[in-house]
Each structure stands twice: as C-alpha cells, then as structure tokens.
Amino acid sequence: MRFLAESGIRQFLDIGSGLPTQGNVHEIAHQVAPGARVVYVDVEPVVLTHGRALLAGTPEVTVIQGDARRIEEILDDAEVRRLIDFDRPVAVLMLAMLHFIGDGDDPHGIVARVREAMAPGSHLAVSHVTGDFDTDSRVRDAGAVYEKATYQITLRGRSDVARFFDGFELVEPGLTTLSLWRPDSDSGVPANAERQWCYAGVGRKVD
Numbered sequence: 659m660r661f662l663a664e665s666g667i668r669q670f671l672d673i674g675s676g677l678p679t680q681g682n683v684h685e686i687a688h689q690v691a692p693g694a695r696v697v698y699v700d701v702e703p704v705v706l707t708h709g710r711a712l713l714a715g716t717p718e719v720t721v722i723q724g725d726a727r728r729i730e731e732i733l734d735d736a737e738v739r740r741l742i743d744f745d746r747p748v749a750v751l752m753l754a755m756l757h758f759i760g761d762g763d764d765p766h767g768i769v770a771r772v773r774e775a776m777a778p779g780s781h782l783a784v785s786h787v788t789g790d791f792d793t794d795s796r797v798r799d800a801g802a803v804y805e806k807a808t809y810q811i812t813l814r815g816r817s818d819v820a821r822f823f824d825g826f827e828l829v830e831p832g833l834t835t836l837s838l839w840r841p842d843s844d845s846g847v848p849a850n851a852e853r854q855w856c857y858a859g860v861g862r863k864v865d
Contacts, residue, residue, distance in 0.1 A: 660689075672751040676700060773824075784857075835856065838851050
C-alpha cells in the first residue's frame with residue numbers, strides 16, 4: 659500500500675478485503691494522500707456490517723458486498739462507480755483471495771476482465787498460497803482444513819500465479835515470496851523466506 663500510494667495511486671479497489679483490522683488500506687493510503695478513495699469488497703455480510711460501522715463519517719471510503727466470481731457486478735456497482743474512476747489509474751488488490759476461487763470459476767479470466775477495465779498506469783497486487791515449497795505437506799494439510807468449508811483453497815504453482823499478471827509489467831522485485839517483496843528494513847527477512855507458502859507481486863498496466 660505504501661508503494662502504491664507513493665507511486666501516485668489515489669483510488670483503490672480491495673476485492674476480498676476481509677474483516678477490518680489495524681492498518682487498513684484506507685488508513686495507509688491516507689497517510690500518504692488524505693483524499694485517496696477506497697472501496698472494500700467482500701462476499702461475507704459480516705464484513706459489510708463491521709466495515710460500515712468502522713467507516714461511518716469517511717465519505718471517500720466505502721464497503722460493498724460482492725463476489726469476485728461475479729466480477730461484472732462489482733465493476734458496475736453504483737458505489738464502486740461513485741468512488742472509482744476507471745478512466746484514471748486505480749490499484750486493484752486481490753490479496754489472499756484468488757486461491758479461494760477454483761479453476762472451474764476461471765480465476766485468470768476474472769483477473770483479465772479486471773485488467774480490461776483498468777486504465778494505463780493502474781496496478782494489480784496479488785498474493786496467493788502455493789505448495790511449491792511444501793516438502794513436509796504442512797501447507798497441503800492446512801488447505802485440507804477448508805475442504806468442508808464454504809470456500810476451498812486451490813494451491814497454485816509459480817507459473818499459474820504469474821499468469822494473473824498477463825498484460826501487466828511486474829514491478830521490482832517481480833513475483834516472489836511474500837516476505838521478499840520489498841521487506842521493511844526494520845523487521846528484516848525471516849529464515850527460509852525464499853521458500854515461503856505464499857507468492858506476492860505487483861504489476862503495472864502500461865497500455
């Protein structure tokens with residue numbers, strides 16, 4: 659978020675935002691640009707309830723209920739259109755959510771549709787669980803917990819995660835593990851960071 663805001667992005671669409679926490683997207687964005695506009699999107703009704711309570715009195719920020727598998731409904735939503743001008747650069751955040759969309763729902767097609775709606779200079783941020791370094795089955799065992807949940811986890815390898823950035827130019831350091839994407843100098847890098855369970859990357863749409 660700091661990178662995106664410092665790059666001049668002033669509108670953000672956070673798809674799969676989850677429950678409000680400390681260090682929310684709008685809080686970080688407003689540290690750099692107080693007037694930045696943010697739309698949070700999540701499928702769970704409880705997120706809508708908590709989000710509206712948290713954001714009361716913040717007109718440049720809103721939260722809507724939406725399902726990424728029906729991406730057109732999100733892109734055409736009246737609240738999204740009120741705050742997000744797709745003719746200008748926007749940052750779309752899909753953090754820790756695409757692995758909850760199975761291959762049958764065409765997650766790469768969903769991201770491609772979002773890319774079509776974005777103006778040049780827009781950015782896409784993705785983080786995604788992987789089993790590429792799962793030598794002891796710990797990640798697969800954790801994913802199995804979700805087998806009877808409403809949304810299952812689909813582990814994807816580097817090449818499949820990289821496909822989400824088709825049509826984007828990856829910014830440095832490219833697609834890497836989560837802790838290696840521009841780590842804070844104060845916190846350092848954990849051991850075996852190059853073999854973590856999650857990939858992360860940011861891409862810029864150039865045309």
